[in-house]
Amino acid sequence: MNGGTATNGEGAVSKPPPTPSPLRSSKYTTAKMRILITGGAGFIGSHLVDRLMEEGTNEVIVADNFFTGTKENLKRWMGHPNFELIRHDVTEPLLVEVDQIYHLACPASPIFYKHNPVKTIKTNVMGTLNMLGLAKRVGARILLTSTSEVYGDPLEHPQKEEYWGNVNPIGVRSCYDEGKRVAETLMFDYHRQHGVEIRIARIFNTYGPRMNIDDGRVVSNFIAQALRGEVMTVQAPGTQTRSFCYVSDMVDGLMKLMRGENTGPINIGNPGEFTMLELAEAVKELIAPEASYKITENTPDDPRQRKPDITKATKLLGWAPTVSLHQGLPLMAADFAERLGVERKTD
Protein backbone atom coordinates (compact mmCIF):
# COMPACT_ATOMS: atom_id res chain seq x y z
CA MET A 1 0.00 0.00 0.00
CA ASN A 2 0.89 3.57 -0.56
CA GLY A 3 1.85 4.70 2.93
CA GLY A 4 3.69 8.02 3.18
CA THR A 5 3.46 11.46 1.68
CA ALA A 6 4.74 12.21 -1.77
CA THR A 7 6.37 15.23 -3.33
CA ASN A 8 4.90 16.71 -6.47
CA GLY A 9 8.25 17.33 -8.11
CA GLU A 10 8.19 21.06 -7.20
CA GLY A 11 8.90 20.60 -3.51
CA ALA A 12 5.24 20.73 -2.41
CA VAL A 13 3.94 17.73 -0.49
CA SER A 14 0.60 16.22 -1.43
CA LYS A 15 -1.86 14.63 1.02
CA PRO A 16 -1.15 11.03 2.05
CA PRO A 17 -3.58 8.56 0.47
CA PRO A 18 -6.49 7.37 2.59
CA THR A 19 -6.05 4.20 4.63
CA PRO A 20 -8.34 1.27 3.78
CA SER A 21 -11.35 0.48 5.91
CA PRO A 22 -10.49 -1.41 9.17
CA LEU A 23 -12.73 -4.29 8.04
CA ARG A 24 -10.16 -5.03 5.34
CA SER A 25 -7.78 -6.41 7.96
CA SER A 26 -10.41 -8.21 9.98
CA LYS A 27 -10.13 -11.96 10.57
CA TYR A 28 -13.00 -12.52 8.12
CA THR A 29 -10.98 -11.30 5.16
CA THR A 30 -8.74 -13.98 3.72
CA ALA A 31 -7.54 -12.10 0.66
CA LYS A 32 -4.31 -10.15 1.01
CA MET A 33 -4.92 -7.90 -1.96
CA ARG A 34 -8.03 -6.65 -3.68
CA ILE A 35 -7.19 -6.11 -7.31
CA LEU A 36 -9.23 -4.41 -10.03
CA ILE A 37 -8.56 -5.36 -13.64
CA THR A 38 -10.20 -3.14 -16.23
CA GLY A 39 -10.55 -5.03 -19.49
CA GLY A 40 -10.21 -8.25 -17.52
CA ALA A 41 -12.56 -10.14 -19.84
CA GLY A 42 -10.23 -9.52 -22.77
CA PHE A 43 -7.35 -11.51 -24.16
CA ILE A 44 -4.45 -10.38 -21.94
CA GLY A 45 -6.74 -9.36 -19.07
CA SER A 46 -8.27 -12.80 -18.67
CA HIS A 47 -4.85 -14.49 -18.58
CA LEU A 48 -3.85 -12.00 -15.89
CA VAL A 49 -7.02 -12.86 -13.95
CA ASP A 50 -6.05 -16.55 -14.10
CA ARG A 51 -2.60 -15.88 -12.67
CA LEU A 52 -3.84 -13.62 -9.88
CA MET A 53 -6.68 -15.98 -8.93
CA GLU A 54 -4.37 -19.02 -9.01
CA GLU A 55 -2.20 -17.36 -6.37
CA GLY A 56 -5.14 -17.97 -4.04
CA THR A 57 -4.53 -14.90 -1.89
CA ASN A 58 -6.13 -12.20 -4.03
CA GLU A 59 -9.64 -10.91 -4.50
CA VAL A 60 -10.05 -10.03 -8.15
CA ILE A 61 -12.63 -7.62 -9.52
CA VAL A 62 -13.00 -7.37 -13.29
CA ALA A 63 -14.62 -4.33 -14.91
CA ASP A 64 -15.35 -4.80 -18.61
CA ASN A 65 -17.89 -3.44 -21.11
CA PHE A 66 -17.57 -6.59 -23.29
CA PHE A 67 -16.87 -4.61 -26.47
CA THR A 68 -14.02 -6.99 -27.32
CA GLY A 69 -13.84 -9.09 -24.13
CA THR A 70 -16.19 -11.99 -23.34
CA LYS A 71 -17.56 -13.70 -20.24
CA GLU A 72 -16.44 -16.96 -21.82
CA ASN A 73 -12.81 -15.99 -21.05
CA LEU A 74 -13.67 -15.86 -17.34
CA LYS A 75 -16.13 -18.73 -17.00
CA ARG A 76 -13.67 -20.71 -14.90
CA TRP A 77 -13.94 -18.13 -12.10
CA MET A 78 -17.68 -17.39 -12.14
CA GLY A 79 -19.11 -18.05 -8.69
CA HIS A 80 -15.70 -18.16 -6.99
CA PRO A 81 -15.90 -16.25 -3.68
CA ASN A 82 -12.76 -14.24 -4.48
CA PHE A 83 -13.97 -13.19 -7.93
CA GLU A 84 -16.37 -10.47 -9.09
CA LEU A 85 -17.34 -9.36 -12.59
CA ILE A 86 -18.87 -5.94 -13.22
CA ARG A 87 -20.28 -4.80 -16.56
CA HIS A 88 -18.75 -1.36 -16.61
CA ASP A 89 -17.44 1.08 -19.18
CA VAL A 90 -14.35 2.91 -17.87
CA THR A 91 -15.44 6.16 -19.51
CA GLU A 92 -17.81 6.34 -16.51
CA PRO A 93 -16.44 6.71 -12.96
CA LEU A 94 -16.17 3.59 -10.81
CA LEU A 95 -16.06 3.45 -7.02
CA VAL A 96 -14.58 0.32 -5.50
CA GLU A 97 -12.11 -0.08 -2.66
CA VAL A 98 -9.05 -1.80 -4.06
CA ASP A 99 -5.30 -1.98 -3.44
CA GLN A 100 -4.13 -2.34 -7.02
CA ILE A 101 -5.55 -1.46 -10.43
CA TYR A 102 -4.38 -3.07 -13.65
CA HIS A 103 -5.84 -0.70 -16.23
CA LEU A 104 -6.03 -2.61 -19.51
CA ALA A 105 -9.41 -1.54 -20.88
CA CYS A 106 -9.25 -0.45 -24.54
CA PRO A 107 -9.80 -2.23 -27.83
CA ALA A 108 -6.29 -3.15 -29.06
CA SER A 109 -6.80 -4.46 -32.57
CA PRO A 110 -6.42 -1.72 -35.19
CA ILE A 111 -9.68 -2.70 -36.94
CA PHE A 112 -11.56 -2.48 -33.62
CA TYR A 113 -9.98 0.71 -32.32
CA LYS A 114 -10.47 2.43 -35.70
CA HIS A 115 -14.12 1.28 -35.84
CA ASN A 116 -15.21 3.99 -33.36
CA PRO A 117 -12.21 6.30 -32.96
CA VAL A 118 -14.01 8.83 -30.76
CA LYS A 119 -14.91 6.08 -28.32
CA THR A 120 -11.31 4.78 -28.43
CA ILE A 121 -9.80 8.12 -27.48
CA LYS A 122 -12.47 8.62 -24.81
CA THR A 123 -11.59 5.22 -23.38
CA ASN A 124 -7.91 6.13 -23.26
CA VAL A 125 -8.32 9.63 -21.90
CA MET A 126 -11.48 9.58 -19.77
CA GLY A 127 -11.02 5.93 -18.83
CA THR A 128 -7.51 6.60 -17.55
CA LEU A 129 -8.64 9.79 -15.76
CA ASN A 130 -11.42 7.85 -14.03
CA MET A 131 -9.07 5.08 -12.96
CA LEU A 132 -6.48 7.58 -11.73
CA GLY A 133 -9.22 9.36 -9.79
CA LEU A 134 -10.11 6.04 -8.19
CA ALA A 135 -6.45 5.25 -7.44
CA LYS A 136 -6.05 8.65 -5.82
CA ARG A 137 -9.20 8.30 -3.70
CA VAL A 138 -8.48 4.84 -2.36
CA GLY A 139 -4.67 4.96 -2.36
CA ALA A 140 -4.28 2.16 -4.88
CA ARG A 141 -1.27 1.52 -7.08
CA ILE A 142 -2.23 1.69 -10.75
CA LEU A 143 -0.59 0.06 -13.76
CA LEU A 144 -1.41 1.29 -17.27
CA THR A 145 -0.92 -0.99 -20.23
CA SER A 146 0.44 1.49 -22.72
CA THR A 147 1.72 0.33 -26.06
CA SER A 148 4.58 0.12 -28.49
CA GLU A 149 2.34 2.27 -30.69
CA VAL A 150 3.49 5.32 -28.70
CA TYR A 151 6.68 5.04 -30.81
CA GLY A 152 4.57 5.42 -33.98
CA ASP A 153 6.49 4.60 -37.16
CA PRO A 154 9.81 4.58 -35.30
CA LEU A 155 12.91 6.23 -36.67
CA GLU A 156 15.05 4.55 -33.99
CA HIS A 157 15.43 0.81 -33.96
CA PRO A 158 15.10 -1.10 -31.68
CA GLN A 159 12.93 1.15 -29.54
CA LYS A 160 14.20 2.24 -26.12
CA GLU A 161 11.91 3.85 -23.56
CA GLU A 162 13.77 7.16 -23.98
CA TYR A 163 12.69 7.43 -27.63
CA TRP A 164 9.85 9.98 -27.98
CA GLY A 165 8.38 8.42 -31.07
CA ASN A 166 7.22 9.41 -34.52
CA VAL A 167 3.45 9.64 -34.36
CA ASN A 168 0.99 11.24 -36.77
CA PRO A 169 -1.31 13.28 -34.50
CA ILE A 170 -4.17 13.44 -37.00
CA GLY A 171 -4.02 10.00 -38.61
CA VAL A 172 -6.46 7.10 -38.40
CA ARG A 173 -4.35 5.37 -35.74
CA SER A 174 -4.10 8.51 -33.56
CA CYS A 175 -7.16 7.66 -31.47
CA TYR A 176 -5.12 4.76 -30.13
CA ASP A 177 -1.49 5.88 -30.20
CA GLU A 178 -2.08 9.50 -29.21
CA GLY A 179 -4.75 8.28 -26.77
CA LYS A 180 -2.20 6.07 -25.04
CA ARG A 181 0.37 8.89 -25.07
CA VAL A 182 -2.11 11.17 -23.25
CA ALA A 183 -2.87 8.30 -20.87
CA GLU A 184 0.86 8.12 -20.03
CA THR A 185 0.90 11.90 -19.48
CA LEU A 186 -2.07 11.66 -17.12
CA MET A 187 -0.36 8.89 -15.18
CA PHE A 188 2.76 11.00 -14.63
CA ASP A 189 0.77 14.14 -13.78
CA TYR A 190 -1.24 12.29 -11.13
CA HIS A 191 2.01 10.86 -9.81
CA ARG A 192 3.77 14.23 -9.62
CA GLN A 193 0.79 16.26 -8.47
CA HIS A 194 -1.04 13.82 -6.20
CA GLY A 195 1.58 11.20 -5.31
CA VAL A 196 -0.37 8.35 -6.95
CA GLU A 197 1.78 5.23 -7.26
CA ILE A 198 1.98 4.48 -10.97
CA ARG A 199 3.41 1.79 -13.23
CA ILE A 200 3.49 2.04 -17.04
CA ALA A 201 4.10 -0.95 -19.30
CA ARG A 202 4.61 -0.38 -23.01
CA ILE A 203 3.43 -3.65 -24.40
CA PHE A 204 4.50 -4.90 -27.80
CA ASN A 205 2.50 -7.20 -30.08
CA THR A 206 1.16 -10.07 -28.00
CA TYR A 207 -0.43 -13.33 -29.13
CA GLY A 208 -1.74 -16.57 -27.68
CA PRO A 209 -4.84 -18.57 -26.81
CA ARG A 210 -8.12 -16.64 -26.33
CA MET A 211 -7.40 -13.93 -28.89
CA ASN A 212 -10.63 -13.19 -30.69
CA ILE A 213 -10.67 -15.42 -33.76
CA ASP A 214 -11.75 -12.55 -35.99
CA ASP A 215 -9.71 -10.03 -34.06
CA GLY A 216 -8.06 -8.69 -37.22
CA ARG A 217 -4.51 -8.68 -35.91
CA VAL A 218 -1.90 -10.47 -37.89
CA VAL A 219 -1.16 -13.60 -35.83
CA SER A 220 -4.83 -14.38 -35.23
CA ASN A 221 -5.66 -13.67 -38.87
CA PHE A 222 -2.92 -15.94 -40.24
CA ILE A 223 -3.71 -18.82 -37.87
CA ALA A 224 -7.48 -18.60 -38.44
CA GLN A 225 -6.98 -18.36 -42.21
CA ALA A 226 -4.55 -21.29 -42.28
CA LEU A 227 -6.89 -23.47 -40.19
CA ARG A 228 -9.94 -22.55 -42.27
CA GLY A 229 -8.09 -23.36 -45.48
CA GLU A 230 -8.16 -19.71 -46.56
CA VAL A 231 -5.32 -17.77 -48.12
CA MET A 232 -3.29 -15.76 -45.58
CA THR A 233 -3.49 -12.01 -46.19
CA VAL A 234 -0.02 -10.45 -46.00
CA GLN A 235 -0.48 -6.70 -46.14
CA ALA A 236 1.95 -4.86 -48.42
CA PRO A 237 4.85 -4.74 -48.54
CA GLY A 238 5.25 -7.77 -46.23
CA THR A 239 8.73 -6.66 -45.20
CA GLN A 240 7.38 -4.60 -42.29
CA THR A 241 8.45 -6.15 -38.99
CA ARG A 242 6.91 -6.89 -35.60
CA SER A 243 8.15 -8.65 -32.46
CA PHE A 244 5.67 -11.09 -30.98
CA CYS A 245 5.38 -11.86 -27.28
CA TYR A 246 3.54 -14.93 -25.98
CA VAL A 247 0.77 -14.03 -23.55
CA SER A 248 2.13 -15.89 -20.49
CA ASP A 249 5.40 -13.96 -20.79
CA MET A 250 3.44 -10.72 -21.08
CA VAL A 251 1.40 -11.41 -17.95
CA ASP A 252 4.55 -12.30 -16.05
CA GLY A 253 6.13 -8.98 -17.06
CA LEU A 254 3.04 -6.99 -16.05
CA MET A 255 2.93 -8.62 -12.61
CA LYS A 256 6.65 -8.03 -12.04
CA LEU A 257 6.24 -4.39 -12.99
CA MET A 258 3.23 -3.93 -10.68
CA ARG A 259 5.08 -5.53 -7.77
CA GLY A 260 8.45 -3.83 -8.34
CA GLU A 261 9.65 -0.37 -7.43
CA ASN A 262 9.94 1.24 -10.86
CA THR A 263 7.28 3.49 -12.33
CA GLY A 264 8.34 2.79 -15.91
CA PRO A 265 7.58 3.26 -18.69
CA ILE A 266 9.11 -0.14 -19.35
CA ASN A 267 8.93 -2.04 -22.63
CA ILE A 268 7.46 -5.54 -22.26
CA GLY A 269 7.86 -7.53 -25.43
CA ASN A 270 9.81 -10.26 -27.14
CA PRO A 271 12.75 -8.85 -29.13
CA GLY A 272 12.59 -11.65 -31.74
CA GLU A 273 11.79 -9.64 -34.89
CA PHE A 274 9.99 -11.04 -37.96
CA THR A 275 8.73 -9.67 -41.25
CA MET A 276 5.09 -10.46 -42.01
CA LEU A 277 6.30 -12.69 -44.85
CA GLU A 278 8.44 -14.62 -42.35
CA LEU A 279 5.45 -14.91 -40.03
CA ALA A 280 3.34 -16.36 -42.86
CA GLU A 281 6.15 -18.85 -43.60
CA ALA A 282 6.31 -19.83 -39.91
CA VAL A 283 2.54 -20.45 -39.83
CA LYS A 284 2.88 -22.57 -42.96
CA GLU A 285 5.76 -24.56 -41.52
CA LEU A 286 4.31 -25.11 -38.05
CA ILE A 287 0.56 -25.19 -38.54
CA ALA A 288 -0.59 -25.81 -42.10
CA PRO A 289 2.07 -26.79 -44.68
CA GLU A 290 -0.52 -26.56 -47.45
CA ALA A 291 -1.38 -22.94 -46.59
CA SER A 292 -0.63 -20.13 -49.02
CA TYR A 293 -0.56 -16.35 -48.85
CA LYS A 294 -1.24 -13.36 -51.05
CA ILE A 295 -0.20 -9.71 -50.78
CA THR A 296 -3.11 -7.39 -49.96
CA GLU A 297 -3.51 -3.64 -49.53
CA ASN A 298 -2.22 -2.09 -46.33
CA THR A 299 -3.76 0.63 -44.15
CA PRO A 300 -2.36 4.18 -43.61
CA ASP A 301 0.49 4.87 -41.16
CA ASP A 302 1.35 1.21 -40.64
CA PRO A 303 4.66 1.18 -38.70
CA ARG A 304 7.42 -0.26 -40.88
CA GLN A 305 9.46 -1.79 -38.08
CA ARG A 306 9.05 -2.56 -34.41
CA LYS A 307 11.31 -4.28 -31.90
CA PRO A 308 11.61 -3.61 -28.19
CA ASP A 309 14.85 -2.88 -26.40
CA ILE A 310 14.18 -4.79 -23.17
CA THR A 311 17.33 -3.83 -21.28
CA LYS A 312 15.23 -2.01 -18.65
CA ALA A 313 12.80 -4.89 -18.14
CA THR A 314 15.71 -7.28 -17.75
CA LYS A 315 17.72 -5.11 -15.36
CA LEU A 316 14.93 -3.52 -13.33
CA LEU A 317 12.35 -6.32 -13.25
CA GLY A 318 14.49 -9.40 -13.82
CA TRP A 319 12.13 -10.20 -16.69
CA ALA A 320 12.81 -11.72 -20.10
CA PRO A 321 10.51 -13.67 -22.42
CA THR A 322 10.80 -17.44 -22.34
CA VAL A 323 8.49 -18.60 -25.17
CA SER A 324 9.78 -18.26 -28.73
CA LEU A 325 7.47 -17.66 -31.69
CA HIS A 326 8.10 -21.22 -32.87
CA GLN A 327 6.98 -22.55 -29.49
CA GLY A 328 4.04 -20.19 -29.09
CA LEU A 329 2.38 -20.46 -32.52
CA PRO A 330 1.41 -24.15 -32.15
CA LEU A 331 -0.03 -23.47 -28.67
CA MET A 332 -2.22 -20.72 -30.07
CA ALA A 333 -3.16 -22.85 -33.07
CA ALA A 334 -4.35 -25.66 -30.77
CA ASP A 335 -6.72 -23.23 -29.02
CA PHE A 336 -7.97 -21.79 -32.33
CA ALA A 337 -8.49 -25.27 -33.81
CA GLU A 338 -10.57 -26.28 -30.80
CA ARG A 339 -12.71 -23.16 -30.95
CA LEU A 340 -13.13 -23.43 -34.72
CA GLY A 341 -13.92 -27.14 -34.47
CA VAL A 342 -11.09 -27.97 -36.88
CA GLU A 343 -9.44 -31.40 -36.69
CA ARG A 344 -5.65 -31.14 -36.92
CA LYS A 345 -3.15 -33.78 -37.95
CA THR A 346 -0.72 -34.29 -35.07
CA ASP A 347 1.99 -36.38 -36.84
Ligand SMILES: O=c1ccn([C@@H]2O[C@H](COP(=O)(O)OP(=O)(O)O[C@H]3OC[C@@H](O)[C@H](O)[C@H]3O)[C@@H](O)[C@H]2O)c(=O)[nH]1
Ligand atom coordinates in the same frame (compact mmCIF):
# COMPACT_ATOMS: atom_id res chain seq x y z
O1 LIG B 1 -4.19 -9.87 -41.96
C1 LIG B 1 -3.24 -9.12 -41.69
C2 LIG B 1 -3.26 -8.21 -40.58
C3 LIG B 1 -2.16 -7.42 -40.37
N1 LIG B 1 -1.05 -7.50 -41.16
C4 LIG B 1 0.15 -6.69 -40.89
O2 LIG B 1 0.70 -7.14 -39.69
C5 LIG B 1 1.32 -6.08 -38.99
C6 LIG B 1 0.81 -6.08 -37.58
O3 LIG B 1 -0.54 -5.68 -37.58
P1 LIG B 1 -1.51 -5.91 -36.36
O4 LIG B 1 -2.87 -5.47 -36.81
O5 LIG B 1 -1.39 -7.30 -35.85
O6 LIG B 1 -0.96 -4.97 -35.19
P2 LIG B 1 -0.14 -3.60 -35.16
O7 LIG B 1 1.27 -3.95 -34.87
O8 LIG B 1 -0.38 -2.79 -36.38
O9 LIG B 1 -0.83 -2.87 -33.96
C7 LIG B 1 -0.77 -3.43 -32.68
O10 LIG B 1 0.34 -2.89 -32.04
C8 LIG B 1 0.60 -3.24 -30.71
C9 LIG B 1 -0.61 -3.25 -29.81
O11 LIG B 1 -0.66 -2.16 -28.94
C10 LIG B 1 -1.92 -3.44 -30.49
O12 LIG B 1 -2.24 -4.80 -30.35
C11 LIG B 1 -2.03 -3.09 -31.93
O13 LIG B 1 -2.32 -1.75 -32.03
C12 LIG B 1 1.03 -4.82 -39.78
O14 LIG B 1 2.15 -4.46 -40.54
C13 LIG B 1 -0.12 -5.21 -40.70
O15 LIG B 1 -0.06 -4.51 -41.93
C14 LIG B 1 -1.03 -8.41 -42.21
O16 LIG B 1 -0.03 -8.51 -42.93
N2 LIG B 1 -2.12 -9.17 -42.43
